[in-house]
Amino acid sequence: MKILLVAEYRDGKLLTNSNELIGFAETLGAESAMVLIGGEEVPTYAGKLYLADVTACGECNPDLHKQVILEVIDKEQPDMIAFCHSSYGWDLAPRVAFALKAAQVSEVVAVSDGKLVVPVCNAKLRRTIDCQSSRIVATLQAGAFGLKEPPSGTPDVIKVDVAGSGRTVFRGYEAALGGGVDLSKAAVIVSAGRGIGKADNVGLIVKLAKALGGEYGASRPVVDSEWVPHDRQVGTTGQTVAPKLYVACGISGAIQHLAGMKKSDFIVAINTDRDAPIGEEADVLVVADLLQFVPVLTEKIQAL
Amino acid sequence: MKILVCIKQVPDMESKFKVADSGKWYTTADLAWRMNEYDEYGVEQAVQVKEQIKDADITVLSIGSGQVKETMKKALAMGCDRGIHIQDETAFDKEPYQIAGIIAEYAKDKNFDLIFTGMQSQDRGSAQVGILVGEILDIPSVSTIVEFAYNEGDVDVSRELEGGIKAKMTVKLPAVFTCQLGLNTPRYPTLPNIMKAKKKELLTVAVADLLHVNARLVTEKMFLPEKKAGGVILEGEIAELADRLIAILKEKSTVLA
Ligand SMILES: Cc1cc2nc3c(=O)[nH]c(=O)nc-3n(C[C@H](O)[C@H](O)[C@H](O)COP(=O)(O)OP(=O)(O)OC[C@H]3O[C@@H](n4cnc5c(N)ncnc54)[C@H](O)[C@@H]3O)c2cc1C
Numbered sequence: 285m286k287i288l289l290v291a292e293y294r295d296g297k298l299l300t301n302s303n304e305l306i307g308f309a310e311t312l313g314a315e316s317a318m319v320l321i322g323g324e325e326v327p328t329y330a331g332k333l334y335l336a337d338v339t340a341c342g343e344c345n346p347d348l349h350k351q352v353i354l355e356v357i358d359k360e361q362p363d364m365i366a367f368c369h370s371s372y373g374w375d376l377a378p379r380v381a382f383a384l385k386a387a388q389v390s391e392v393v394a395v396s397d398g399k400l401v402v403p404v405c406n407a408k409l410r411r412t413i414d415c416q417s418s419r420i421v422a423t424l425q426a427g428a429f430g431l432k433e434p435p436s437g438t439p440d441v442i443k444v445d446v447a448g449s450g451r452t453v454f455r456g457y458e459a460a461l462g463g464g465v466d467l468s469k470a471a472v473i474v475s476a477g478r479g480i481g482k483a484d485n486v487g488l489i490v491k492l493a494k495a496l497g498g499e500y501g502a503s504r505p506v507v508d509s510e511w512v513p514h515d516r517q518v519g520t521t522g523q524t525v526a527p528k529l530y531v532a533c534g535i536s537g538a539i540q541h542l543a544g545m546k547k548s549d550f551i552v553a554i555n556t557d558r559d560a561p562i563g564e565e566a567d568v569l570v571v572a573d574l575l576q577f578v579p580v581l582t583e584k585i586q587a588l
Numbered sequence: 589m590k591i592l593v594c595i596k597q598v599p600d601m602e603s604k605f606k607v608a609d610s611g612k613w614y615t616t617a618d619l620a621w622r623m624n625e626y627d628e629y630g631v632e633q634a635v636q637v638k639e640q641i642k643d644a645d646i647t648v649l650s651i652g653s654g655q656v657k658e659t660m661k662k663a664l665a666m667g668c669d670r671g672i673h674i675q676d677e678t679a680f681d682k683e684p685y686q687i688a689g690i691i692a693e694y695a696k697d698k699n700f701d702l703i704f705t706g707m708q709s710q711d712r713g714s715a716q717v718g719i720l721v722g723e724i725l726d727i728p729s730v731s732t733i734v735e736f737a738y739n740e741g742d743v744d745v746s747r748e749l750e751g752g753i754k755a756k757m758t759v760k761l762p763a764v765f766t767c768q769l770g771l772n773t774p775r776y777p778t779l780p781n782i783m784k785a786k787k788k789e790l791l792t793v794a795v796a797d798l799l800h801v802n803a804r805l806v807t808e809k810m811f812l813p814e815k816k817a818g819g820v821i822l823e824g825e826i827a828e829l830a831d832r833l834i835a836i837l838k839e840k841s842t843v844l845a
Pocket of ligand 1: 476477478480504505506520534536538539541560572573769
């Protein structure tokens with residue numbers, strides 16, 4: 285079996301998630317080649333690297349990126365094409381799959397007896413997939429396929445030329461709102477999830493954070509509802525933190541939230557749902573209504 | 589301006605899920621159902637465009653059993669003008685390419701200027717349907733949008749990337765957009781609008797009339813993930829729970845030392 289790995293580049297930088305693609309090829313025991321629309325910097329990888337110049341191709345230009353990938357597929361004839369399940373990968377994968385008449389399997393978390401496994405319903409369930417096309421396009425969940433050792437080698441670079449324009453116009457990047465709280469420095473973080481119910485209840489979380497001498501954070505819906513500013517959001521589209529203690533209050537434990545906090549030393553979750561996926565990562569899951577439990581806990585900690 | 593919004597009815601994610609006897613899906617009995625969260629942003633954006641340019645007609649489309657009409661009524665009450673319900677008892681089993689095929693087949697001769705879908709569904713989470721609809725209809729698509737501004741035939745959008753960075757893009761219509769959380773603030777339907785929605789057109793079409801593509805993948809097996817060992821679960825009376833948690837923190841973590 286041969287896999288084509290699609291590496292990523294953004295805003296002048298090569299992204300390191302290509303290591304996960306290499307890890308996936310290793311898991312499958314497959315031969316691989318890589319394609320990158322990027323700059324001068326190349327990934328550490330012992331194989332063929334098809335490289336297209338990002339200045340010719342443009343960033344955020346799905347039409348042209350698809351064209352490059354299809355050209356390389358034509359040369360390499362891979363059985364599978366693997367992307368990271370990232371904003372780059374989940375955008376391009378269906379375009380490539382459609383052109384190839386291939387099945388697409390999204391957010392692969394494991395391989396079981398050679399078959400791809402994906403999550404369902406916020407990771408409460410899993411699904412094994414049977415593909416019925418000769419080729420498969422897959423996107424891989426971040427962190428699911430690591431490498432045991434850092435990769436080595438220098439790729440054999442093969443230049444790919446591109447011409448054309450694409451139907452969408454890229455007008456540049458907008459940086460994340462910066463300058464706010466740097467949660468990565470806090471020893472304790474207490475985070476509010478949608479389970480807090482309403483903006484007025486953020487105060488309960490702030491009080492507990494203070495009592496523990498830490499900062500407060502939030503999951504995305506709490507930020508989207510403007511109950512808490514974005515600079516306190518934890519997760520893939522917020523900050524990545526690893527405090528000594530992380531307390532998740534009314535947070536279900538979606539993969540995008542877990543990615544931002546699962547390296548914390550000790551994780552406490554407070555949730556009314558005993559089956560909430562956060563329980564998988566938590567050292568302690570307190571099954572309780574946070575609106576009742578958090579004030580009592582805060583008072584007892586203050587009294588210590 | 590003609591707008592199409594595609595919505596899906598999904599179970600409440602706080603439900604307790606069980607694998608069905610078929611071993612290929614979850615049991616759907618005893619679940620509470622709602623509009624896929626990502627799709628609510630699509631409905632809201634469509635309604636906002638209509639409020640901006642006035643001369644617009646919004647069709648909301650959903651595929652599923654008769655039960656999905658409940659969710660469609662919410663979209664109509666939020667401001668969509670008409671509904672197309674594609675009757676399909678086994679919609680849950682259709683893979684994204686088939687769902688996109690059905691939608692594109694419906695849309696192909698209707699000249700929609702704007703098509704909105706959610707960036708993914710909460711149950712399957714494939715993040716494919718909207719983009720595939722664009723590919724099948726051969727019109728551009730932008731996924732994961734968190735900002736949307738319509739100006740005279742052009743649309744300026746921001747795509748959300750990792751770490752809160754956004755990519756600003758401009759697209760000419762017709763085009764497809766897949767909506768990410770936080771794109772706007774979906775409105776709650778008001779009582780008068782819920783009453784008005786009852787009189788809006790809601791047509792049902794049989795899926796067989798629109799499904800002309802085969803599945804490229806099937807679910808072989810559905811299962812519950814193995815629980816990771818090690819975590820302690822505390823249940824009981826509130827004050828006692830707090831004492832037990834404090835005792836654990838004193839022992840296992842340095843923060844209360
Ligand atoms: C591309 C992308 C990027 C994303 N980036 C992020 C990110 O950076 N950060 C992030 O957090 N999310 C992110 N998300 C969203 C993520 O998928 C989830 O939707 C989100 O994390 C859910 O937040 P939540 O757990 O607070 O809410 P829900 O999933 O709604 O969970 C609420 C929880 O509260 C519990 N609960 C309810 N009431 C109570 C109560 N009274 N007491 C105790 N518990 C209660 C419920 O049982 C439930 O488990 C992203 C999604 C996508 C698609």
